[in-house]
Amino acid sequence: MSTLTANPSDPPLELLLEFPDNRLLIELCGEFDRNLAQIEHLMSVQILRRGNMLAVLGEARAEAGEVLQKLYERAEAGRSLDPGDIDAVVRLGNSAEGTGARDGDQIELFRGDAGDHIEIRTRKKTIEPRTQAQQAYVRALYANELAFGIGPAGTGKTYLAVAVAVNQMINGHVDKIILSRPAVEAGERLGFLPGDMKDKVDPYMQPLYDALNDFLPGKQLAKLIEEKQIEIAPLAFMRGRTLSNAYVVLDEAQNATAMQMKMFLTRLGQGSRMVITGDPSQVDLPRGVTSGLSEAERILGHIDGISFNYFTAKDVVRHPMVARIIEAYDADDPAK
Structure with a gap:
């Protein structure tokens, strides 16, 4: 599970995410950081790697931080992180709801x-x-x-x-x-x-x-x-x-x-x-x-x-x- 913290030196501009499992962090970032690049493009943010941490910059940094957290949890659960999965998490945001099925x-x-x-x-x-x-x-x-x-x-x-x-x-x-x-x-x-x-x-x-x-x-x-x-x-x-x-x-x-x-x-x-x-x-x-x-x-x-x-x-x-x-x-x- 990652931890979400603000950088005390510049809280309005940067959000720091710490990920304890480096193997899962590599999976989260994707080959040549392509997953991060996709999130940057979709959410108009900048994401920088710093060891086992990711720094998120931009107006939508809080929302992007939530997306990165959810994708990391997917990796923890052994679920896929292909471009379609990333697109889905970005689109759905925090809208997780029940299924509404009757049976x-x-x-x-x-x-x-x-x-x-x-x-x-x-x-x-x-x-x-x-x-x-x-x-x-x-x-x-x-x-x-x-x-x-x-x-x-x-x-x-x-x-x-x-x-x-x-x-x-x-x-x-x-x-x-x-x-x-x-x-x-x-x-x-x-x-x-x-x-x-x-x-x-x-x-x-x-x-x-x-x-x-x-x-x-x-x-x-x-x-x-x-x-x-x-x-x-x-x-x-x-x-x-x-x-x-x-x-x-x-x-x-x-x-x-x-x-x-x-x-x-x-x-x-x-x-x-x-x-x-x-x-x-x-x-x-x-x-x-x-x-x-x-x-x-x-x-x-x-x-x-x-x-x-x-x-x-x-x-x-x-x-x-x-x-x-x-x-x-x-x-x-x-x-x-």
Whole structure:
């Protein structure tokens, strides 16, 4: 555990942090001090190494000191300190909260042993929400039978939903996972794709395969798909089905028509949970066709058991440039 002290010679300008375990301090700093450089960039501070101490200078030195303390505690607990983890700790700051889940035994599925962070455990990796909006979204996924995640690209809406789906299946809460998207071209004419039906629709579904590959070993994933415990299919294939004891995710829901959205929502069967994700700013439907996501948001907003979670450019967890691009487009949109 580190100790936090102010430098008596110049208390307004510098904060000193002492770390007793030099090995953990090296891990905290990262190779060539890259972790410190990332914190300096994110928080506009300067961090200097002095033996087993770090000196933090700048207006946000107190906040940066808290971040360094939390990262050191992560290292003590044997948890990772990759750039995404550092970004998450900086974004979340002191906002540690409870999970808000209703089912006591489910809380242990995604809370850390210390109870101060949320995590989703899958076969290949453990995922932690990186922003307050992501934390609220994950709580909603565990607490509600029907949840909506609405916001721009790169905010983790689909990624977190698929992670929770895998977590729920491997822990026996559902029997299968069903992932779907509308097969709508994003402003291009792709023509007639070669191959059988799977070959034709797989390009539209590739982002869902990418997410699953992050959470399940390749052979296990292939076996689950072969045995139909995991299904990935276009939205049109859902008509006439009743989806029971399943975790169902509809991605890119802004490209579902109003009729398709109603059809999909009414597939929900006993023992199932459903997540709808989408970005209202990226509708690829023909002009004049109402987005089913916008209509569902208007009609279902007051119904108990349905949650709506919203993301902004501040929640983007891809490359930082993505957030700046989204903010620039939003600023240029006369409707906003």
